[in-house]
Structure formats: structure tokens, C-alpha cells
Amino acid sequence: MAFESLTEKLQNVFKNLRSKGRLTEEDVKAALKEVKLALLEADVNFRVVKQFISSVGERAVGQDVMNGLNPGQMVIKIVNEEMIALMGSETTELELEPGKTVTVIMMCGLQGAGKTTTAAKIAGKLKLKGKKCLLVAADVYRPAAIKQLELNAGNMGVDLFSMGDKASPVDICRSALEHASNNGHNVVIIDTAGRLQIDDAMMQELEDIKRETGVHKTLLVVDAMTGQEAVNVAAAFNDRIGIDGVILSKMDGDARGGAALSVKAVTGRPIIYVGMGEKLSDLEQFHPDRMASRILGMGDVLSLIEKAGSVLDIDEDKEKEMSRKLKKGKFDFEDYLESMNQMKKMGGIAGILGMMPGLGMGIKQQDLENAIDDKKMARTEAIVLSMTRQERQNPDILNPSRKHRIAKGAGVDISEVNRLVKQFEQSKKMMKQLPGMMNGMGKKGRFKLPF
Amino acid sequence: MGLFDKLKQGLGKTRENISRGFDSVFTPNEIDEDFYEELEEILIMSDVGVNATGEILTDLRARVKEKHIKLASDCREALKAAIEERMELPEGAYDFEKGKAVVLVIGVNGVGKTTSIGKLAHIYKSEGKKVMLAAADTFRAAAGEQLSEWADRAGVDIIRGAEGQDPASVVFDALQAARARNADILICDTAGRLHNKKNLMEELKKIHRIIDREYPGAARETLVVIDGTTGQNALIQAREFNESAEATGMIMTKLDGTAKGGIAIAVQSELNIPVKYIGVGEGIDDLQRFDPEAFTEALFDRDDEKEENKDADT
Numbered sequence: 001m002a003f004e005s006l007t008e009k010l011q012n013v014f015k016n017l018r019s020k021g022r023l024t025e026e027d028v029k030a031a032l033k034e035v036k037l038a039l040l041e042a043d044v045n046f047r048v049v050k051q052f053i054s055s056v057g058e059r060a061v062g063q064d065v066m067n068g069l070n071p072g073q074m075v076i077k078i079v080n081e082e083m084i085a086l087m088g089s090e091t092t093e094l095e096l097e098p099g100k101t102v103t104v105i106m107m108c109g110l111q112g113a114g115k116t117t118t119a120a121k122i123a124g125k126l127k128l129k130g131k132k133c134l135l136v137a138a139d140v141y142r143p144a145a146i147k148q149l150e151l152n153a154g155n156m157g158v159d160l161f162s163m164g165d166k167a168s169p170v171d172i173c174r175s176a177l178e179h180a181s182n183n184g185h186n187v188v189i190i191d192t193a194g195r196l197q198i199d200d201a202m203m204q205e206l207e208d209i210k211r212e213t214g215v216h217k218t219l220l221v222v223d224a225m226t227g228q229e230a231v232n233v234a235a236a237f238n239d240r241i242g243i244d245g246v247i248l249s250k251m252d253g254d255a256r257g258g259a260a261l262s263v264k265a266v267t268g269r270p271i272i273y274v275g276m277g278e279k280l281s282d283l284e285q286f287h288p289d290r291m292a293s294r295i296l297g298m299g300d301v302l303s304l305i306e307k308a309g310s311v312l313d314i315d316e317d318k319e320k321e322m323s324r325k326l327k328k329g330k331f332d333f334e335d336y337l338e339s340m341n342q343m344k345k346m347g348g349i350a351g352i353l354g355m356m357p358g359l360g361m362g363i364k365q366q367d368l369e370n371a372i373d374d375k376k377m378a379r380t381e382a383i384v385l386s387m388t389r390q391e392r393q394n395p396d397i398l399n400p401s402r403k404h405r406i407a408k409g410a411g412v413d414i415s416e417v418n419r420l421v422k423q424f425e426q427s428k429k430m431m432k433q434l435p436g437m438m439n440g441m442g443k444k445g446r447f448k449l450p451f
Numbered sequence: 452m453g454l455f456d457k458l459k460q461g462l463g464k465t466r467e468n469i470s471r472g473f474d475s476v477f478t479p480n481e482i483d484e485d486f487y488e489e490l491e492e493i494l495i496m497s498d499v500g501v502n503a504t505g506e507i508l509t510d511l512r513a514r515v516k517e518k519h520i521k522l523a524s525d526c527r528e529a530l531k532a533a534i535e536e537r538m539e540l541p542e543g544a545y546d547f548e549k550g551k552a553v554v555l556v557i558g559v560n561g562v563g564k565t566t567s568i569g570k571l572a573h574i575y576k577s578e579g580k581k582v583m584l585a586a587a588d589t590f591r592a593a594a595g596e597q598l599s600e601w602a603d604r605a606g607v608d609i610i611r612g613a614e615g616q617d618p619a620s621v622v623f624d625a626l627q628a629a630r631a632r633n634a635d636i637l638i639c640d641t642a643g644r645l646h647n648k649k650n651l652m653e654e655l656k657k658i659h660r661i662i663d664r665e666y667p668g669a670a671r672e673t674l675v676v677i678d679g680t681t682g683q684n685a686l687i688q689a690r691e692f693n694e695s696a697e698a699t700g701m702i703m704t705k706l707d708g709t710a711k712g713g714i715a716i717a718v719q720s721e722l723n724i725p726v727k728y729i730g731v732g733e734g735i736d737d738l739q740r741f742d743p744e745a746f747t748e749a750l751f752d753r754d755d756e757k758e759e760n761k762d763a764d765t
Contacts, residue, residue, distance in 0.1 A: 010602060040495060041500075042683070046492055046495050047496075111561070111705065112562055112563055113562065141733075144593040144594070144596035144597035144598075144600055147596045147597075148591070148592045150592075150593075151592035151593055152592055155592075162702045194704075223561065223678070223681075225681045225688075226680050226681065226712070227685075228497065228682060228712060229682075230682075231711060249561060250561070252647075253645040253647060254647045254687060255684035256684070259682070270547035271654065278560075335661060348505070420541075
């Protein structure tokens with residue numbers, strides 16, 4: 001998959017960047033080259049990428065490298081921050097008109113973006129907030145579009161307004177507004193037909209609806225899988241009709257969703273919701289930070305960097321001591337315990353794996369937990385804790401009588417104690433044979449400890 | 452209007468976007484790194500993707516060297532050839548249309564499966580075949596109604612199930628009906644599904660098994676529908692669908708917009724799933740068999756377009 005090669009590449013770039021202190025131009029350039037590829041793979045528009053990269057580059061050169069990060073990681077950190085800032089630093093709410101005014105919301109977008117489904121989802125959300133919504137079926141073109149909205153409205157328990165597919169959309173919307181004020185609805189959501197942004201007649205129709213009904217919020221629905229085209233679509237809709245917010249649909253797929261950045265960059269409008277599933281309840285708030293790391297395609301590698309950094313700050317000496325011991329093959333149960341504690345600080349194995357790029361998205365949490373059992377780790381810890389200090393430092397003295405005592409103390413069967421000791425001896429042997437491997441591993445070394 | 456013209460008209464925007472860029476690049480200057488960089492930009496802007504773009508450019512460099520091309524303006528043919536080669540259809544790509552066939556149409560949500568099926572039915576029907584449709588999208592609200600509408604327009608029979616019914620059972624019923632009524636081609640609509648939803652992909656496998664078991668004599672064609680506006684995710688989509696349902700071809704839809712559909716080049720060159728049909732509009736006639744030569748030709752040929760515009764004016 002694209003992710004893997006990308007992360008590998010990044011890692012290689014980082015390896016070569018060893019300078020300390022401030023970010024030099026070369027550091028920035030090397031890291032940004034990979035970031036550029038990452039963004040293009042994520043379908044961020046080429047021009048947007050170029051602009052973004054050059055502005056980030058300017059900001060990054062000369063910055064101090066944070067403790068515990070290498071220059072490459074530092075650049076990624078800056079990229080991430082800039083991306084979050086660009087997408088709007090916080091979540092945006094869909095604002096409704098104050099008082100008794102009926103808020104009119106119009107959905108628009110290309111064919112198949114997910115307008116009808118999203119319209120119903122928004123109605124359902126607002127209903128929960130105590131609003132009385134009216135869904136308006138203004139797609140008179142696509143076969144069965146009205147029926148689809150009708151069924152969705154029924155599922156949500158929201159009222160529907162339809163005049164069939166013979167009336168003009170503008171007339172339908174006008175009548176719908178009347179209907180709404182007569183029946184005490186406070187939000188009207190217009191579902192329009194999908195259209196190409198270059199279809200003049202169809203774009204005119206949206207303009208007419210907006211003018212005739214005084215639409216308050218025009219929401220553009222964009223498929224998260226959209227490619228380079230996203231900028232053209234967003235710019236055209238925004239220029240012609242004026243949009244107030246964006247909804248990113250089909251985010252439950254594995255598209256990296258670079259379209260979000262493109263759309264935001266060309267329209268300046270906030271992304272309000274993301275569609276996370278087929279069910280009508282799967283419409284979620286947009287989180288710029290999550291989106292940024294998804295687009296970068298580095299999983300939450302950044303939070304891994306940050307977490308690792310904070311752990312490192314305290315334990316840097318211990319870390320050095322341990323890698324020295326590892327290299328010499330002098331590794332005892334005390335160290336075993338220590339590395340286990342560090343692991344726990346970082347959220348256990350499952351937590352760490354979840355943060356790794358490519359893994360986080362591809363593997364379900366459930367599968368992860370089945371594969372690696374944090375509970376098993378707790379049992380292991382109990383066994384080690386039941387040893388005396390002498391036993392931990394010198395595992396060779398463990399005889400059957402000691403093992404019995406340990407098993408009792410830990411509340412496990414003696415076979416488990418035997419297994420652990422055996423495993424430990426084996427991995428110790430392995431480490432002795434592979435001193436070369438340890439050199440290359442550096443900071444990552446502790447993740448490969450034999451649990 | 453000939454097929455080529457129609458394709459060209461459909462691809463007008465695609466071509467305009469790619470070609471406008473190409474024209475500014477193919478200047479009578481010497482080939483330098485800037486030239487390749489500009490080409491790279493244009494190809495990536497057309498969703499061709501970083502990898503496929505790299506391959507095409509490597510290919511182009513080789514051709515340039517081999518043919519001792521000096522000027523950028525002389526690269527046009529070489530680039531055309533490099534792209535066209537990647538878009539070639541394998542032999543017998545449309546053989547399934549000749550005998551009894553079951554066509555399974557799959558894809559993610561909102562790419563235009565149902566619409567494409569309506570148009571496919573129209574093509575086959577107008578070629579004198581007996582066509583039947585199976586509405587096996589029992590999930591999306593009103594999907595069955597939508598397909599019925601298309602069946603009416605094309606004048607073909609349709610087998611429907613109830614909303615929420617097991618799609619495989621609808622396919623089963625349709626297969627029996629197709630055999631009983633001696634239909635030539637049965638086209639099955641399926642619910643849109645994201646390729647990372649495992650259980651839904653399993654469902655496709657089940658449908659496949661049923662087709663094989665219940666109608667062993669028929670050719671089985673599995674067409675993945677890809678939205679022409681889709682970016683790099685289309686590669687993953689095509690790969691996943693191919694793994695669970697052995698895709699034999701692609702339908703590229705929505706090429707009447709400004710989308711460049713360059714992802715087709717990426718999918719075909721990386722996964723070897725050929726584009727067999729392209730959708731270039733909302734009308735029932737707006738689905739065409741894919742012609743790689745015309746596709747590439749249409750991408751580049753600027754002069755013809757000008758002539759065509761003149762013709763239209765007079």
C-alpha cells in the first residue's frame with residue numbers, strides 16, 4: 001500500500017538528518033519533498049500542495065528542533081500544525097437563524113456525492129436538538145430520488161415536502177417555505193439534484209432557488225474520494241452560488257481525503273460535518289486535527305512522536321543505560337520490568353500499534369486486541385514482580401522451589417513462570433547474537449523487546 | 452455523429468484541461484528538466500497519480516532517447532504512444548456480449564452503477580439482444596425504483612426483491628428467470644459498498660458463487676464502476692473489488708464534467724483492469740464502449756476540435 005512505502009521513505013529521510021539545533025534549509029527541503037508526495041497521494045490539489053509546501057518551508061527554516069525529535073520529525077510537526085490551522089483550528093457548528101426565523105438550508109454538489117443521504121442525516125441531527133425539520137424534495141431529475149428522500153425522511157421521523165417530479169424545483173421550494181411557516185417547521189432542508197459545475201442551466205437553477213427562498217446556509221457535499229477535480233468543483237459552486245459550509249461524505253472509506261484541504265483552501269469555508277457511514281446517524285463533527293494526520297497518511301505518527309518525546313524527557317538516562325545493556329546482552333528482569341512500564345506509559349502495545357501509520361486504519365481495533373493481549377502483559381508483570389530483586393538481576397538462580405513461590409505469588413500456574421523464563425533466556429541469546437541489529441534500532445529498540 | 456466525435460465531445464473537457472496544459476509544454480524548445488517537470492504537473496493534475504506519472508515519464512524519456520528527439524514539440528507523439536499503450540484493451544474484451552452472459556456491476560456508493568446499468572441495457576437492447584435486469588441493491592432507499600425507471604426507459608424486464616432482502620437471493624431469482632425466459636444478457640445491480648467493509652465484500656463473493664452454480668454456461672463479466680472524479684483512492688477500490696469479485700473491466704463514469712479521469716490510466720497500468728465503457732452524460736445514449744486510440748487521440752487532438760467547432764458554428 002501507498003502508506004507503507006511512504007512511511008519507509010520518510011524514515012529513510014529522517015535517518016539522514018542528524019543535525020541538531022535549528023532546522024537547516026536542507027532538512028526542511030528533504031522532509032518537505034516527502035510531505036509533498038504524501039499530499040499528492042492523498043489527492044490534495046497540486047497547486048494547493050505547491051503553495052502549502054512553500055509557505056510551510058518558509059516558516060520551518062531556522063526553527064528550533066524540539067527535544068527528542070529529529071529535524072525531519074520536527075518538520076512534520078510543523079506541517080501538521082499548519083494543516084490544522086488551514087482547515088480551521090476548531091470544529092464549526094451549523095448555525096441556525098435566531099428566534100422564530102425559519103432557517104433554510106440548501107444542499108448542493110455533484111451527482112453521487114451523497115446529498116440526499118446527508119440531507120436526511122442533518123434533519124435527524126437537528127431533530128434531536130428539538131428542531132422541527134422539513135425535508136424538501138427538489139431533485140426532480142434523477143429517477144426515484146424523491147422516493148429515496150421520502151424513505152429516509154420516514155426513517156428519521158422527519159416531515160417531507162414533495163410536489164412530484166413534474167413541478168419546477170424553484171416552485172417546489174417556494175411552496176415548501178409556505179408549507180413550513182404554516183406548519184411550524186423551523187428548519188427547511190432542500191435536497192437538490194446532483195449537477196456538474198459547468199452545467200449552466202442547472203447552476204442557474206440553484207441561483208434561482210437561493211434568490212427565491214432566501215437560503216441561509218448553502219452546504220456543498222463533497223465526496224472524500226474526489227481527486228484533483230475537487231478544487232474546480234468547490235471554486236465553481238462557491239463563485240456562482242456562494243457556499244457557507246462543506247460536508248465531506250464517505251469518510252468511512254479509506255480515502256485519505258485530501259479534497260478537504262483543497263476545498264478549504266479554495267473556498268475558505270469551514271468543513272462542518274463528515275459522513276462516516278451509511279446509517280442515518282453516522283454524521284459526525286469535523287475534527288481538523290484528525291483530518292490533518294489522515295491526509296498526511298502517517299497515521300498518528302505524530303502523536304507517537306509526541307508521546308515518545310514526553311516519555312523520553314524523563315527517562316533518557318534509563319534509555320541509554322538499557323540500550324548499553326542490550327548491546328552487551330546483559331539484560332535482566334529488572335530491565336524487562338522497566339521497558340514494560342515505559343510501554344504502558346505509551347498506552348500499551350495495542351495503543352502503540354494503533355498509532356502506527358497504515359495499521360491504524362487498516363486493522364480493526366478488535367483484531368488488534370485479539371492479536372496482542374495487554375492483559376497477558378499484566379500477568380507477565382505480576383510474575384516478574386513476584387521475583388526477589390536478586391532473582392530479577394540474576395535469573396540463573398531460579399530453581400523449581402523459587403519458581404513455585406513466584407507462581408503462587410503471582411497467582412499463576414508454574415508452567416507460565418517456566419514459559420516466561422524460557423522465553424526470556426531465548427531472547428537474551430538472540431540479542432547477544434545480533435548486536436548489529438541493536439545498533440540500527442536506536443530509539444525503536446525498546447519496542448522490539450520480547451513480550 | 453460518429454462514435455469518435457461523440458467520445459471526443461464527451462471528453463471535451465478532459466481534453467481541454469489536459470491539452471491546454473500540453474500545448475503550453477510542447478513548445479519548439481529543447482527538451483530539458485523543466486519540460487519533464489511541467490509534464491509531471493499536468494499528469495498529476497489529471498489524477499494520473501504519482502506512480503503512473505513517473506512510469507509514463509520514464510517511458511517517455513526512453514522513447515526520446517531511442518528516437519533522438521530533440522525538441523519538446525516533437526514529444527507529443529511519443530507521449531501519446533506511451534499513454535495509449537497503457538490503455539489498450541486485451542483481446543476479446545467484449546466477447547461476453549456475444550453469447551449468454553451475466554454482468555455483475557459493482558462499485559462504491561454514488562459512482563453511477565444504476566445509471567450505467569440503464570444505459571448498458573439500452574446498448575444491448577438496441578443491438579437486438581434480450582436483456583434482463585436484476586435489482587440486487589436492496590439496501591439503499593428507492594434503489595429498486597430507480598432501476599425500474601431505467602428498465603422502463605430501455606424497455607427491458609426487471610426482477611426485483613423487497614427492501615432488505617438478501618441480495619444473493621434476488622440474483623438467484625433473476626438467474627432462474629433469465630434462463631426460463633432465454634435472456635441473452637442479465638445485468639445485476641448491486642448496492643454501493645465501500646471496499647473496506649469486509650462483510651459487504653463477502654456478499655459479493657456469495658453472489659459470484661451463486662452465478663457460477665446456477666448458470667454455469669453463461670459468461671460472467673464483472674464491471675467495477677469508478678467515478679471519473681475520483682482520485683487516488685480509485686486504485687485501492689479497484690484492487691479490493693478485484694480481489695473479492697475478480698473484476699474483468701471498468702466503467703468510468705461522469706467524464707462529461709471537467710474531471711480528467713486520469714485515474715483510469717493509473718488503474719489500468721497498475722492493475723491491468725481495462726476500461727470497457729465510459730459514461731459521458733445523463734442521457735440514455737451517453738455510455739460508450741471504450742476506444743483507447745480515440746481516448747488518447749481525443750486527449751491530444753486540438754486541431755480537430757477547432758474544426759469541429761467551426762462545423763458546429765456553420
